[in-house]
Amino acid sequence: MKKKLLILCVDGLDSNKVNKLNLKMKYNLKLLIPNNCCIYENGVYIPHTFTIWKSIFSKKTNKDVRLFINKSILSKFDDLLHRIGNMLKDKNMNKYPFTFPIYIKEKNILKEYNSINWNIPTISIDYIYYLYDWQDFKKYCLHEYNLFKTFAFGSMLSVFDVIAIYTRIIDVYEHIHIDTENIYKEIFLIANELSKKVNVLLISDHATNEEGEHLKYSYFGSNIPIKGNSILDIKENIKEYLENGEYQ
Numbered sequence: 001m002k003k004k005l006l007i008l009c010v011d012g013l014d015s016n017k018v019n020k021l022n023l024k025m026k027y028n029l030k031l032l033i034p035n036n037c038c039i040y041e042n043g044v045y046i047p048h049t050f051t052i053w054k055s056i057f058s059k060k061t062n063k064d065v066r067l068f069i070n071k072s073i074l075s076k077f078d079d080l081l082h083r084i085g086n087m088l089k090d091k092n093m094n095k096y097p098f099t100f101p102i103y104i105k106e107k108n109i110l111k112e113y114n115s116i117n118w119n120i121p122t123i124s125i126d127y128i129y130y131l132y133d134w135q136d137f138k139k140y141c142l143h144e145y146n147l148f149k150t151f152a153f154g155s156m157l158s159v160f161d162v163i164a165i166y167t168r169i170i171d172v173y174e175h176i177h178i179d180t181e182n183i184y185k186e187i188f189l190i191a192n193e194l195s196k197k198v199n200v201l202l203i204s205d206h207a208t209n210e211e212g213e214h215l216k217y218s219y220f221g222s223n224i225p226i227k228g229n230s231i232l233d234i235k236e237n238i239k240e241y242l243e244n245g246e247y248q
């Protein structure tokens with residue numbers, strides 16, 4: 001009987017904080033973020049969420065992804081749209097007029113298998129970028145996180161062999177200085193409990209510290225053996241397992 005593969009994508013999960021809280025999966029790696037998955041600002045390379053998620057799953061090189069992101073309306077007009085959005089904000093509804101999907105229509109490794117993905121930036125057609133203020137966004141993130149958990153719990157009943165899902169709650173909560181310790185504990189509880197029924201990969205794109213800064217390393221954990229030094233090695237692990245891995 002084949003075991004399904006559940007890929008939990010958690011934005012901003014910090015492997016140092018994972019250690020500090022004594023959390024772990026059976027196998028745990030701290031991965032590096034290459035410079036070409038970062039935005040270069042004021043002499044510093046800052047990990048870029050959209051580039052990294054695309055690079056993790058795409059067969060394209062990260063350079064191609066950066067090219068797309070650089071050309072996109074997002075990178076050129078983000079600040080301008082944010083300002084206009086604030087001006088046009090519906091005072092009664094407390095809503096901003098600009099929300100749009102970030103989806104790059106290119107092949108990715110998940111498409112080569114019997115898979116479903118939900119809410120992963122640039123990979124999932126249903127991922128929505130919000131121009132928001134952080135406080136308003138908190139409610140949406142909690143709702144998104146509850147959906148994430150529901151999808152995770154349902155993975156063992158899924159008709160798909162691979163289920164890949166995403167939450168941005170840790171990254172957003174760190175940006176608005178909400179304590180994330182309980183979320184960390186719950187995510188590891190879910191990952192470890194579910195790994196009794198399905199195989200689980202727990203992936204972050206970069207660490208986000210308590211000041212909301214993106215740091216140049218990420219966490220990669222699993223109940224099955226994994227290897228690699230950089231986030232660009234993750235897709236080889238997925239491929240290796242799905243093609244040659246021991247299904248139980």
Ligand SMILES: [Zn+2]
Pocket residue numbers: 011012048049171205206
């Ligand atoms: Zn991120």
